[in-house]
Amino acid sequence: MMHPFALAGLLMLPADTIPVPDAYRAALLNDTRSRSGAPGGSYWQQRVAYDIRTRLIPEENRVTGSEAIVYQNQSPDTLREIVLNLAQNVFAPGSPRNRTAPITGGFDVTRIVVQGRAVPLQRAAGSVGTVLSVPLTTPLLPRASAVVEIDWGFLVPEGTFRMGREASEVFYLAQWYPQVATYDDLRGWVRDPYLGDGEFYLDYGDFTVEVTVPGGWLVSASGVLENADEVLTADAVSRMRSLERGRVTHIVTRRDRDEGRATAPAGTDGTLTWRFAAHNVRDFAWGASSRYVWDGTVAEYPADDGTTARSAIYTFYRPDKPNWGRSAEFARHAIETHSSWYPYPYPQMTVNEGVIGGGMEYPMITIIGGGRTPLALYGVISHELAHMWWPMVAGSDERSHAWMDEGLASFAEDLATPLLFPEEDAGLSTMDRYLRVAGTDRETESMRPADLYGPFGNRGIASYQKPATVFRALRAILGPAVFDGALRAYLRRWAFKHPTPLDLFWTFEDVSGRDLDWYFQPWMYTTRVLDQGIGQVTQGDGAVTVVVEDRGEIPMPVIVEVRTDTGARSRAMADVREWRSGAMAIRLEVSGAVTEVVLDPERRFPDVNRADNRWSPDAR
Ligand SMILES: [Zn+2]
Structure with a gap:
């Protein structure tokens, strides 16, 4: 029963309004963003295409590569430089970083050619850090393209943040190739260095990647394997092509491994080359192991046209790892559950075991390490796969606004977990983790760049547990129907684009029909507490x-x-x-x-x- 209530006084609410940055005001005037939270009529973003050949030499713990990038300037601006991300240089001596890291030397770049002209290599060698600006001799006009060619190599660090190797038997390659930095309507070239804490922000594009590894090594990657017939046995190919939703198929088994039939026979040089293609993704990562087995199943979920969409689910793991026999089932559950926000848009999803203590996501692929109970394994799979929506679909800037992907992924994970583990109130556990530090020195406001969250592990609370709690509470205020409608609208509006916090806040206001400055401003921009x-x-x-x-x-x-x-x-x-x-x-x-x-x-x-x-x- 609801009843009217008396009011005890007349003071007004504090006039907390969400600040609008200057660059955003300019974007409103330029009509690349809008007050409704939807992209403006003049919204644009850049486009990239990568063609990469790479080789893993496990006995040297070394990766080499050669790439050609076609960079399309779809902005209205004439570009006079091209900015490259050399993220692997976070492991170079002297590079600024905010995590301890093994020193491998970072990228060894042996050739850069831009617009057909060789870039003097001392430029690259002399760059300390992860960002390299290359002046263009011919300015890049709107709607024109530039080709960038780079050859490189690096030593793969022993298991570290986001990528690396475990001994010389499991490799996970991320931040592994030179990339063109993002150029967007708010900031132009985004020159934020990769320091370790902040993750990544890249423009969307297409990748073709050829990975050469020794025979017997399985390779998994962002994208679709295009030459299964060349790298797998006929049995494995037929198992891979007959996946069904209702069961987990062992595509490459322990027995295949024991019998030396994990892959097709290697070529005369002892290697096999795996070819992958990925479309409309913001990055590309891959993994390889001499010990992995490979499971598969199928996720099914409603597509926009009312039909049932299907995506392959693959998991790669060492067979002695506890509970990984359930990993394909868990990944299927996560993809199907999160698809209620927006149909999973990619043809496959891969989960790799090993290398790092937690999880780290890239388009269509994630790595997950550590010994885990079924609940903990499901939780981290569900979390990493929620990242396929935030930030892989809604392509926000993880370095500037980590909460936009971590907070929403944690929120979606918490909603999914009780569907498989009904005794687990994951949202409440997340809220309690925030409450343990709420209002103390160990708290930093969420609206702060990920690399500047400060000590005490503040980044975890500020970008994961607190924003997940803030969204959970907002869902209680707006009601699930309105809240879920707003979050779906945000994904629709910003799918494969670059949303910022205002685009998210204003979409919630637009869809709910309510002013929410009073809510987002104190919760996201301050460390004030509720009591x-x-x-x-x-x-x-x-x-x-x-x-x-x-x-x-x-x-x-x-x-x-x-x-x-x-x-x-x-x-x-x-x-x-x-x-x-x-x-x-x-x-x-x-x-x-x-x-x-x-x-x-x-x-x-x-x-x-x-x-x-x-x-x-x-x-x-
Ligand atoms: Zn995450």
Whole structure:
């Protein structure tokens, strides 16, 4: 039962508005962004195409590569330089970084040719760090293309953040090829260095990649394997082509390995070359191992046209790793569940085991390491696969706004987990992790570049648990139908584009029809905390009046439940607009004597002090 409630005062809400950066104001004037949160009519972004040949030499822990990049200038600007990301240089001596890293020397670049002209290599060699600007001798006009050719090699670091190797038997190659930096409508060239904490932000494009490895090594990658007949046995090819949703197929088994039939026979030089193609992706990663087995199944989910879409699910793991026999089932569940936000847009999804302690995602592929229980394995698979939506579909800048991908991936993971593990209230666990540091020195506001979150592991709370909690609470305020509609609209509007926080906030306002500055500003831009408490409770005339006090710093709606000795429960939800004075009197009609009053009984909101959220007459 909902009842009107009396107001205890007349002060206005704090006028917290979301700040609009200058570059965003310019984008509104240029019509590349819009006040509705949708892309503007003049939105543009750059396009890249990579053709890469690479070789893994496991006995040297070395990767070499040669690439040709076609860079299409779709901006209205004339470009006078091209900016390259040399991310592997985070492992070079002297490179700035915010994580400890093994020193491998980084990229050994042996050739750069831009627009047909060789770039002096001392330029590349002299660059300390991960960003290299190459002046263009011929300016790149709007709608023109430039070709960049680069040859390189590097030593693969022992298992580290996001990529590396485990001994010389499992390799995961990310940040492994020189890339063209993003050029966008807000910042032009994005020159943020790769320091270790911030992940990546790249333009969308197409990749063809040939990976040469020793015979017997399995290779998995972003994209589709185009020459299965050349690298796999006939048995494995037929198993790979007969995957079904209802079962897990062992495409390459332990027995195949034991019998030396994990792959087709190697060529005369002892190698095989695996060819992959990936379309409309923002990066490309791959993995290889001499010990992997390969499982497969199929994910099915509704497509936009009402038909059933299908994607292959592949998992690669060493067979002695506990619970990995369930990895394909878990990955299928995650892809199907997250597809309710937006149909999974790629033809396959691959999960690799090993190398790093946690997980790290790239388009169509993720690495997941560490010994894990089934719940922990599902949780990290579900999280990494949620990244296929944030940021692989909604292509936000992970270095500037890590919460846009980590927060939403954690939020989606938490919604998916109880569907497979019903006893696990993952959203509540996430909220409790935020609450343990809320308002302390170990908290940093979420709206801060990922590399600047500060010490104490603040990045974890600020970009994962807190924003996931903020979205979970907003879903309780707006209701699942409105919230889910807004999040789906955000993905629709920004699929394969570059959204920023304002595009997300304003889409939520546009779809819900509500001003949400009061919500996003304090939660995302500050470390203020929520603390509602029960003040006076008075009963009479078949009604009870509950005074709720705002003892924290963030205005939020109030959910109050009154329980009586008849067993009845009455509930009211007071809109945030009703807050005026720091206290709100909520009147509910009840029958019987009040035995208990509870604020937010299901714990939808992150209240830092729950002790004052419960009242009973005995405690008086
Ligand atoms: Zn993540």
